[in-house]
Amino acid sequence: MTMRTVSAPHVRDANNIDRLLNRFIVATVPCWLIGMWNVGEQIAVGMQIAGIRNLSGWRAELVEGIGLPIDPENILSCWLHGFLYFLPIFLTSLIIGVLWEILFAANRKRPLDEGVLSIAWLFALILPPTATFFQVIYGMTAAMVIGKLIFGGTGRYLVSPVILGICVLFFSYSSVLHGPEVWIPLAGYQEPTTLELAILEGGVPALISVDYSWWLLFLGNQPGPFGVTSALGCLLGAAYLLATGSASWRIMAGSLVGLVVTVSLVALVAPAEAVGMNMPWYWHMVLGGWAFGTVFLATDPTAAATTRTGRWAFGILVGVVTVIVRLTNPAYFEGVIFAILLASIFAPLCDHFVVEQNIKRRRARLEKKQ
Structure with a gap:
């Protein structure tokens, strides 16, 4: 329905919640494109290492059926193979999300809410190709209903x-x-993530020993979930979000500051033999999902802090906790998910302190004038 204003002020803006959330989908397209190729390339390389000549399954049959070899040098073949793993997971996430939206909307007698497409899209990008349908349904149900x-x-x-x-x-x-x-759906083949390799096996030398250069990791050619491995894709997405005013640069910059400072402090006190703790901060940037989490998840317009100073504190907390979890948690090295969860819980507190300080400063100025 179109609304017409009859008295001043007349404010018109093409932006709305749905458009804002869809911008996050557009921003992740570079990560998605690189991620589809990376998954297919990882599978093809894994086949060569494991000595597997023929891969069973409908995906491989479809790729080979259109005349494309499963070859790591064939970019189109790798991209299509990765896409065929991503598509069922994304469609399952989207269908489950829409079903829960319909059920809640019907029960509350309200129109369907925005955001289900962006939630399903981001959720699918964080999953690995080995996620089962039940796990996708279970996780998406928790995201929609509880979250x-x-x-x-x-x-x-x-x-x-x-x-x-x-x-x-x-x-x-x-x-x-x-x-x-x-990470790679090949029976009998195992490949550690670069983050596990660096922390457990010997830092940067361990990465270089298996031909992982910084630029290769920056591009996103490493084992990992569908869309979170490419720092290059995240950088392009960040530029789009900032250009459209859809995300806070303070949160992104704060997360970078938190990561750099924490890594530097740990390197100062860590013993020389602890090579995993002595990795330079710029290697941490391209390992794991820190870049993806900082750009697309920490900047959630609802869960993040809303004041300027609060956003700095929010971002710094994300960067600090990410590094702490990576270097101290032997069970799970990727700390950005837990860092963002913790920062979101403290986001109202960050804003509260900022507002209270502003009130105190204004009150002091008024008292001084009187």
Whole structure:
């Protein structure tokens, strides 16, 4: 329905909640494109290492059926193979999200809420290709019901539904996101993530010994979930979000500051033999999902802090906790998910202190004038 104003002020703006959330989908397209190729390339390389000549399954049959070899040098073949793993997971996430939206909307006699497409899209990008349909349904249900709908929908939840869904899935099925066997769907083949390799096996020298250069990791050619491995894709997405005013640069910059300062302080006190703790901060930037989490998840317009100073504190907390979890948690090295969850819980407190300080300063100025 079109609304017409009849008295001043006349304010018109093409932006709305749905458009804002869809910008996050557009911003992740570079990560998605690189991620689809990376998954297919990892599978093809794994086949060569494991000595597997023929891969069974409908995906491989479809790729080979259109005349494309499963070859790591064939970019189109790798991209299509990765896409065929991503598509069922994304469609399952979207269908489950829409079903829960319909049920809650019918029960409350309200129109469908915005945001289900962006939640399903981001949720699917964080999952590995080995995630089962039940795990996708379970995690997406937690994201929609516990993370969003019971609070009233978009703009009312406490933490990012995507973050909550991933955390519930991890605590219920830790193997879905952790371990060398989860990233590549090849029987009998295991490949540790670069983060596990660096921390457990010997830092940067361990990465270089298996031909992982900084630029290769920056591009995103490493074992990992569908869309979170490419720092280059995240950088392009960040530029789009900042250009459209859809995300806070203070949160992104704060997370970078927190990561750099924490890594530098740890390197000062860590013994020389602890090579995993002596990695330079710029290597941490391209390992794991810190870049993806900082750009697309920590900047959630609802769950993040809203004041300027509060956003700095929020971002710094994300960077600090990410590094602490990476370097001290032997069970799970990727700390950005838990860092964002913790920061979201403290976001209202950050804003509260900022507002209280502003009130005190204004009150002091008034008293001084009187």
